[in-house]
Amino acid sequence: xxxxxxxxxxxxxxxxxxxxxxxxxxxxxxxxxxxxxxxxxxxxxxxxxxxxxxxxxxxxxxxxxxxxxxxxxxxxxxxxxxxxxxxxxxxxxxxxxxxxxxxxxxxxxxxxxxxxxxxxxxxxxxxxxxxxxxxxxxxxxxxxxxxxxxxxxxxxxxxxxxxxxxxxxxxxxxxxxxxxxxxxxxxxxxxxxxxxxxxxxxxxxxxxxxxxxxxxxxxxxxxxxxxxxxxxxxxxxxxxxxxxxxxxxxxxxxxxxxxxxxxxxxxxxxxxxxxxxxxxxxxxxxxxxxxxxxxxxxxxxxxxxxxxxxxxxxxxxxxxxxxxxxxxxxxxxxxxxxxxxxxxxxxxxxxxxxxxxxxxxxxxxxxxxxxxxxxxxxxxxxxxx
Amino acid sequence: xxxxxxxxxxxxxxxxxxxxxxxxxxxxxxxxxxxxxxxxxxxxxxxxxxxxxxxxxxxxxxxxxxxxxxxxxxxxxxxxxxxxxxxxxxxxxxxxxxxxxxxxxxxxxxxxxxxxxxxxxxxxxxxxxxxxxxxxxxxxxxxxxxxxxxxxxxxxxxxxxxxxxxxxxxxxxxxxxxxxxxxxxxxxxxxxxxxxxxxxxxxxxxxxxxxxxxxxxxxxxxxxxxxxxxxxxxxxxxxxxxxxxxxxxxxxxxxxxxxxxxxxxxxxxxxxxxxxxxxxxxxxxxxxxxxxxxxxxxxxxxxxxxxxxxxxxxxxxxxxxxxxxxxxxxxxxxxxxxxxxxxxxxxxxxxxxxxxxxxxxxxxxxxxxxxxxxxxxxxxxxxxx
Numbered sequence: 001x002x003x004x005x006x007x008x009x010x011x012x013x014x015x016x017x018x019x020x021x022x023x024x025x026x027x028x029x030x031x032x033x034x035x036x037x038x039x040x041x042x043x044x045x046x047x048x049x050x051x052x053x054x055x056x057x058x059x060x061x062x063x064x065x066x067x068x069x070x071x072x073x074x075x076x077x078x079x080x081x082x083x084x085x086x087x088x089x090x091x092x093x094x095x096x097x098x099x100x101x102x103x104x105x106x107x108x109x110x111x112x113x114x115x116x117x118x119x120x121x122x123x124x125x126x127x128x129x130x131x132x133x134x135x136x137x138x139x140x141x142x143x144x145x146x147x148x149x150x151x152x153x154x155x156x157x158x159x160x161x162x163x164x165x166x167x168x169x170x171x172x173x174x175x176x177x178x179x180x181x182x183x184x185x186x187x188x189x190x191x192x193x194x195x196x197x198x199x200x201x202x203x204x205x206x207x208x209x210x211x212x213x214x215x216x217x218x219x220x221x222x223x224x225x226x227x228x229x230x231x232x233x234x235x236x237x238x239x240x241x242x243x244x245x246x247x248x249x250x251x252x253x254x255x256x257x258x259x260x261x262x263x264x265x266x267x268x269x270x271x272x273x274x275x276x277x278x279x280x281x282x283x284x285x286x287x288x289x290x291x292x293x294x295x296x297x298x299x300x301x302x303x304x305x306x307x308x309x310x311x312x313x314x315x316x317x318x319x320x321x322x323x324x325x326x327x328x329x330x331x332x333x334x335x336x337x338x339x340x341x342x343x344x345x346x347x348x349x350x351x352x353x354x355x356x357x358x359x360x361x362x363x364x365x366x367x368x369x370x371x372x373x374x375x376x377x378x379x380x381x382x383x384x385x
Numbered sequence: 386x387x388x389x390x391x392x393x394x395x396x397x398x399x400x401x402x403x404x405x406x407x408x409x410x411x412x413x414x415x416x417x418x419x420x421x422x423x424x425x426x427x428x429x430x431x432x433x434x435x436x437x438x439x440x441x442x443x444x445x446x447x448x449x450x451x452x453x454x455x456x457x458x459x460x461x462x463x464x465x466x467x468x469x470x471x472x473x474x475x476x477x478x479x480x481x482x483x484x485x486x487x488x489x490x491x492x493x494x495x496x497x498x499x500x501x502x503x504x505x506x507x508x509x510x511x512x513x514x515x516x517x518x519x520x521x522x523x524x525x526x527x528x529x530x531x532x533x534x535x536x537x538x539x540x541x542x543x544x545x546x547x548x549x550x551x552x553x554x555x556x557x558x559x560x561x562x563x564x565x566x567x568x569x570x571x572x573x574x575x576x577x578x579x580x581x582x583x584x585x586x587x588x589x590x591x592x593x594x595x596x597x598x599x600x601x602x603x604x605x606x607x608x609x610x611x612x613x614x615x616x617x618x619x620x621x622x623x624x625x626x627x628x629x630x631x632x633x634x635x636x637x638x639x640x641x642x643x644x645x646x647x648x649x650x651x652x653x654x655x656x657x658x659x660x661x662x663x664x665x666x667x668x669x670x671x672x673x674x675x676x677x678x679x680x681x682x683x684x685x686x687x688x689x690x691x692x693x694x695x696x697x698x699x700x701x702x703x704x705x706x707x708x709x710x711x712x713x714x715x716x717x718x719x720x721x722x723x724x725x726x727x728x729x730x731x732x733x734x735x736x737x738x739x740x741x742x743x744x745x746x747x748x749x750x751x752x753x754x755x756x757x758x759x760x761x762x763x764x765x766x767x768x769x770x
Contacts, residue, residue: 092548160549162549165547167544183563184561
């Protein structure tokens with residue numbers, strides 16, 4: 001069913017998509033602010049289409065920002081780049097676009113299609129190509145199902161536009177796009193993966209935008225009720241493509257290392273079990289066990305490349321990509337992106353199971369652990385016992 | 386007047402354009418070989434149009450290869466890239482191209498338009514945008530006269546294509562194009578500077594292809610007659626836009642330093658006066674004085690960035706960009722590119738005065754000495770006394 005996203009839904013969407021961004025996907029405050037401006041200048045709302053409503057041969061094009069999130073935070077887009085890229089791709093294809101769609105879930109990239117949609121009076125498809133965020137353009141369910149990202153259009157805040165074609169070679173497209181994005185000042189907006197309605201249904205992760213709104217709302221309503229936001233998430237997830245999620249560690253951030261290299265924000269964080277937190281959670285109805293083999297003193301290590309890739313407790317992997325490793329403020333349940341992590345934060349590490357379309361052999365070959373240099377097999381995170 | 390370039394003209398064009406390439410412009414043997422293949426597969430000749438023959442509103446697009454010459458030598462193009470780029474730009478512009486044109490003079494880039502022309506059955510304009518070679522796309526008389534290079538199309542040997550638009554910002558275009566070229570494997574072909582026939586007449590350096598053929602032929606005929614090729618060049622130049630040229634140093638290459646950085650081949654060479662050469666030239670009717678303030682022992686230093694930028698003898702500048710500093714084999718008069726320079730070569734440094742269109746204040750601001758970090762004013766090389 002089609003539905004309208006209103007201005008008042010934006011805070012929930014920002015929260016929920018930052019959660020599903022698994023630490024990446026860009027700055028939710030910036031994304032929300034740009035989307036709010038776009039909605040206010042446009043019709044005040046954006047129409048979302050369910051994948052099942054798309055005509056077989058409709059033309060859907062995903063829009064996104066590309067670049068290291070640490071750069072995005074400092075380099076403000078002007079908000080018209082995605083529409084410019086979409087129009088350039090439309091011109092190249094010689095036919096009008098039916099709808100745009102997010103490429104990934106994330107604070108920024110769930111919002112970018114709203115900017116293009118509001119400016120061009122287009123609907124958005126309630127689906128995306130990752131069901132979370134990933135650091136590379138070629139890491140989509142679209143690509144894993146054999147769809148080419150090409151032709152792709154890119155635009156920057158100076159109005160520069162590039163249209164790139166690499167046939168079916170998505171890795172080559174990625175490498176050209178990233179070189180262009182770095183040259184455009186380390187961030188740019190793109191229109192990519194032009195596809196039919198049939199291909200959306202066959203390849204996309206469905207209803208992730210409405211899911212993000214629902215999860216963001218669940219956390220907010222828990223905050224308003226002064227109840228536990230982690231329980232609220234846990235109860236909301238079974239009604240979505242994500243099926244289940246749970247807290248795997250509670251503690252305090254005691255170390256964060258990060259560097260920006262090759263256009264990616266890479267690094268690691270260490271969370272120490274917090275006595276106070278551990279005591280409180282022990283009496284909590286949604287008590288989170290620090291899932292250590294060695295007892296309460298084990299540390300939780302998070303490794304990230306834009307997104308959190310793996311969570312290890314006491315050296316043992318408790319969740320690995322494509323499962324969603326998220327870090328939330330211990331009290332509010334607000335998601336923290338990898339660039340927002342800092343020493344002393346009291347947090348819970350919350351793991352959400354990956355949607356089925358992320359777990360096929362083709363998908364795991366594209367964005368399983370080894371695609372990120374994590375030398376282990378994917379083992380789905382365990383649900384609550 | 387229109388004229389046809391035949392297969393048998395290619396060796397003279399290769400030699401003459403390598404000479405006008407001032408040490409850059411790519412590998413003349415590779416360029417000649419690719420052009421010969423293209424002519425043989427096509428009509429066997431290519432029609433050249435004089436700038437004066439172009440209709441006011443005809444559409445002319447320059448074609449070229451982009452990349453460091455040291456890379457070009459090792460990475461063979463397949464010869465179809467320029468045609469692919471030209472077609473992509475034509476599609477973007479929505480109208481057919483009347484003719485292509487070289488962007489610069491050089492062993493490779495005087496030939497690339499022949500490939501596109503032979504494959505697409507198009508004529509070539511007898512003119513170019515540098516009257517020599519320069520290391521950057523934005524260093525054209527077109528740009529100095531205010532023409533945008535954008536939109537530009539680029540293609541590589543895998544068939545990848547990118548169309549880039551930067552409005553009137555040629556430096557931004559250069560930077561995006563170079564990032565793409567590096568990402569495409571450090572070389573690619575481009576179609577750039579779409580312009581009208583009127584603009585060709587207003588901005589291009591005219592008749593440089595026919596001049597290259599004439600100069601290449603003058604050297605060859607001197608070789609065949611066992612007469613002095615340097616005198617032959619000196620006598621041919623006054624009938625061209627170059628007006629005059631002369632030997633400024635004779636000697637032996639005793640040092641060459643080069644490195645590839647940021648897509649450019651940068652370096653310097655030192656030529657020592659060669660006793661044997663000096664003795665012979667002293668009895669030679671076209672005797673070349675080693676133009677030193679300090680007598681015969683002064684060294685000649687050449688600084689290059691793809692092309693030779695400056696020639697200094699005994700520390701004193703005898704020629705500087707945009708004048709053409711060329712290095713020729715002492716016996717044959719065959720030009721040596723900066724990547725072909727090596728220890729022990731007996732050479733003459735031959736300086737050709739820059740065409741008028743390279744010496745306007747706008748042109749000198751774009752590609753005068755300071756544009757290359759050479760901290761001196763342009764002083765035109767002196768003609769023979």
